[in-house]
Amino acid sequence: MRNRKAINTNNEDITNILPEECISYILSLTSPADVCRSKLVSPVFRSAADSDTIWGKFLPSDYYDIISNASSSSSSKLLTSSMSKTQLYFHLCKNPIIIDNGTMSFGLDKATGKKCYMLGARRLSISWANTPRYWRWKRVPESRFSEVAELKEVWWLDVKGTIETKILSPNTPYVAYLVYKFSSSRYGFEKKPVDLHVELGESDAGRTFRIFLDPSANIPQFSREREDGWMEVKLGEFFNEHGDDGKATCSLREVDNYTPKKGLIIEGIDIRPKDSR
Amino acid sequence: MSEVDMAVIKPEMMKSYIWLQTADGSIQQVEQEVAMFCPMICHEVIQKGMGSSKNYAISLPQRVNPAMLSLILDYCRFHQVPGRSNKERKSFDEKFIRMDTKRLCELTSAADSLQLKPLVDLTSRALARIIEGKSPEEIREIFHLPDDLTEEEKLEPLKNTTDDPRIRLLNRLYAKKRKELKERQKLKNIEVEEERVDDRSVDDLLSFINGDNGDSKGIKNSKSKKKNRRRKDQQKNTSANEAIKNHNKEPNGLNQVCHSAEVGQKVRAGVGATSNLHDVEDDIFDNKNELDDGDIDDEIDPALKEKIDREVEDFARRLNSDWPERMQEILSFGHERKPVHFSLNGNGSLRRYANSEQR
Numbered sequence: 001m002r003n004r005k006a007i008n009t010n011n012e013d014i015t016n017i018l019p020e021e022c023i024s025y026i027l028s029l030t031s032p033a034d035v036c037r038s039k040l041v042s043p044v045f046r047s048a049a050d051s052d053t054i055w056g057k058f059l060p061s062d063y064y065d066i067i068s069n070a071s072s073s074s075s076s077k078l079l080t081s082s083m084s085k086t087q088l089y090f091h092l093c094k095n096p097i098i099i100d101n102g103t104m105s106f107g108l109d110k111a112t113g114k115k116c117y118m119l120g121a122r123r124l125s126i127s128w129a130n131t132p133r134y135w136r137w138k139r140v141p142e143s144r145f146s147e148v149a150e151l152k153e154v155w156w157l158d159v160k161g162t163i164e165t166k167i168l169s170p171n172t173p174y175v176a177y178l179v180y181k182f183s184s185s186r187y188g189f190e191k192k193p194v195d196l197h198v199e200l201g202e203s204d205a206g207r208t209f210r211i212f213l214d215p216s217a218n219i220p221q222f223s224r225e226r227e228d229g230w231m232e233v234k235l236g237e238f239f240n241e242h243g244d245d246g247k248a249t250c251s252l253r254e255v256d257n258y259t260p261k262k263g264l265i266i267e268g269i270d271i272r273p274k275d276s277r
Numbered sequence: 278m279s280e281v282d283m284a285v286i287k288p289e290m291m292k293s294y295i296w297l298q299t300a301d302g303s304i305q306q307v308e309q310e311v312a313m314f315c316p317m318i319c320h321e322v323i324q325k326g327m328g329s330s331k332n333y334a335i336s337l338p339q340r341v342n343p344a345m346l347s348l349i350l351d352y353c354r355f356h357q358v359p360g361r362s363n364k365e366r367k368s369f370d371e372k373f374i375r376m377d378t379k380r381l382c383e384l385t386s387a388a389d390s391l392q393l394k395p396l397v398d399l400t401s402r403a404l405a406r407i408i409e410g411k412s413p414e415e416i417r418e419i420f421h422l423p424d425d426l427t428e429e430e431k432l433e434p435l436k437n438t439t440d441d442p443r444i445r446l447l448n449r450l451y452a453k454k455r456k457e458l459k460e461r462q463k464l465k466n467i468e469v470e471e472e473r474v475d476d477r478s479v480d481d482l483l484s485f486i487n488g489d490n491g492d493s494k495g496i497k498n499s500k501s502k503k504k505n506r507r508r509k510d511q512q513k514n515t516s517a518n519e520a521i522k523n524h525n526k527e528p529n530g531l532n533q534v535c536h537s538a539e540v541g542q543k544v545r546a547g548v549g550a551t552s553n554l555h556d557v558e559d560d561i562f563d564n565k566n567e568l569d570d571g572d573i574d575d576e577i578d579p580a581l582k583e584k585i586d587r588e589v590e591d592f593a594r595r596l597n598s599d600w601p602e603r604m605q606e607i608l609s610f611g612h613e614r615k616p617v618h619f620s621l622n623g624n625g626s627l628r629r630y631a632n633s634e635q636r
Binding site: 026 | 385409411417
């Protein structure tokens with residue numbers, strides 16, 4: 001590591017006034033995004049920004065418990081136990097780990113350090129999902145989970161996922177997305193709009209949006225492609241204050257019972273802080 | 278007034294003072310309750326009995342100049358009064374930190390050296406608010422910093438100080454592939470005598486990897502670093518083979534990654550050094566090899582060799598199919614300066630990687 005501290009004799013330069021530990025402490029009071037930016041300021045800032053005390057602070061306070069819960073079939077457990085806090089932070093931002101018996105994934109939002117979860121399809125309540133005539137469960141390499149749900153054909157489409165607000169980061173606005181793709185034989189989603197809904201706790205009526213999941217030309221497209229190759233559509237948002245609001249419920253439904261639908265492949269529901277990515 | 282006179286003065290005027298000396302040599306006396314608010318001064322007085330007179334003035338750390346001391350004492354003087362409300366304190370703090378950035382830094386530094394945590398927090402938060410949301414150029418301007426990061430450093434903000442086990446295994450895989458290429462080219466160069474030496478080295482390796490420290494002495498002792506990379510690559514590959522063979526209980530490719538990484542940990546533990554795994558491997562292989570060439574695998578029973586090869590292929594296949602995109606992430610996370618060294622050019626790129634790690 002090249003040491004350039006000695007060369008700079010500028011009297012005004014704060015890196016001559018403040019020891020590196022103090023700079024690290026000051027940086028730890030900013031945000032992950034600020035610390036990453038500060039690495040481009042000067043060599044001393046760069047060095048100060050790599051301190052474990054900073055990134056240890058940005059990790060969620062219960063990160064250790066969460067990681068310990070990681071499914072043993074993934075390599076994440078071994079890797080995360082041998083990493084420094086700095087490495088662990090960045091690792092979790094890029095590589096969500098699978099927890100809770102393979103039903104959920106956990107990661108961090110890089111700019112804020114807040115928790116992100118994806119509920120796997122197996123964890124959702126999908127009506128008729130266990131009837132092979134209507135839904136099929138299959139393994140696809142591009143999914144982080146061991147199984148995704150593929151819609152063969154159904155009239156009553158009701159997909160619902162819930163998450164306990166107490167596992168989310170406090171004082172954070174969250175957005176829920178359905179993560180899906182269409183198979184080549186899709187049908188029905190261009191004919192009928194679906195209802196997207198999110199509500200918080202017992203007493204919240206929530207908000208519902210109605211959109212076409214597979215819009216024809218001239219109709220607005222609300223879905224967008226994700227980095228991992230799947231599509232996502234926003235189901236709704238909610239604000240998690242102290243984590244004591246019970247569960248957030250997110251759903252996608254099309255239940256008028258007149259239109260058959262086919263060809264929807266669901267990976268899960270992604271819940272992450274607003275304005276992340 | 279002399280100190281003796283002070284002793285007979287009326288009780289109301291009997292105040293204790295603590296003597297402090299700053300780095301520039303100047304000495305002053307400060308009311309005891311104010312000075313004792315600083316943990317460092319408190320420690321000097323109580324543990325070392327200093328500060329009671331001019332001759333025993335407490336030497337303050339270098340970072341505390343008279344101007345900073347004055348500010349700090351103002352802070353202490355206000356806050357050490359017990360009766361103040363939180364609102365009053367907050368209001369005082371807000372006014373107190375209104376100063377230019379440079380003074381704020383000096384004050385943070387001085388307070389830090391005196392271990393006055395509440396003041397360190399106050400000033401640090403103020404500086405954090407200044408830094409938040411600013412671009413690097415803006416920050417440099419505010420703190421009068423020169424722009425002296427190299428282009429390379431600017432492009433690579435992440436420092437990778439880890440020996441990522443996945444990257445090690447990746448390298449072993451590539452080493453294996455390189456070995457195969459060379460094998461096809463150089464089948465004729467095997468010398469019979471060398472086989473015997475190889476035999477021992479393989480056994481030693483096996484027992485070493487299995488954590489049998491007794492046998493490892495022979496391996497540990499040699500420090501000769503031969504330059505024959507090809508040999509090293511081949512033997513590194515063997516080590517990988519052995520590692521995978523020894524831990525092939527679960528067919529899951531990801532698990533093998535874990536176990537091979539565990540083996541890596543074991544080998545490191547066995548040597549007892551802090552060098553990374555590449556160093557260890559270099560030592561082991563160099564010791565056992567004074568040869569030019571040597572196809573080590575010829576020593577192993579052909580059936581076993583086939584089994585090992587199959588397992589490595591299997592592992593490679595699983596690794597690639599399970600982690601197509603994650604592989605890219607591993608590579609970028611691993612902070613490679615020269616992505617070219619992951620290509621199969623067979624020019625000892627493995628070694629180049631090892632060197633950058635050892636830096």
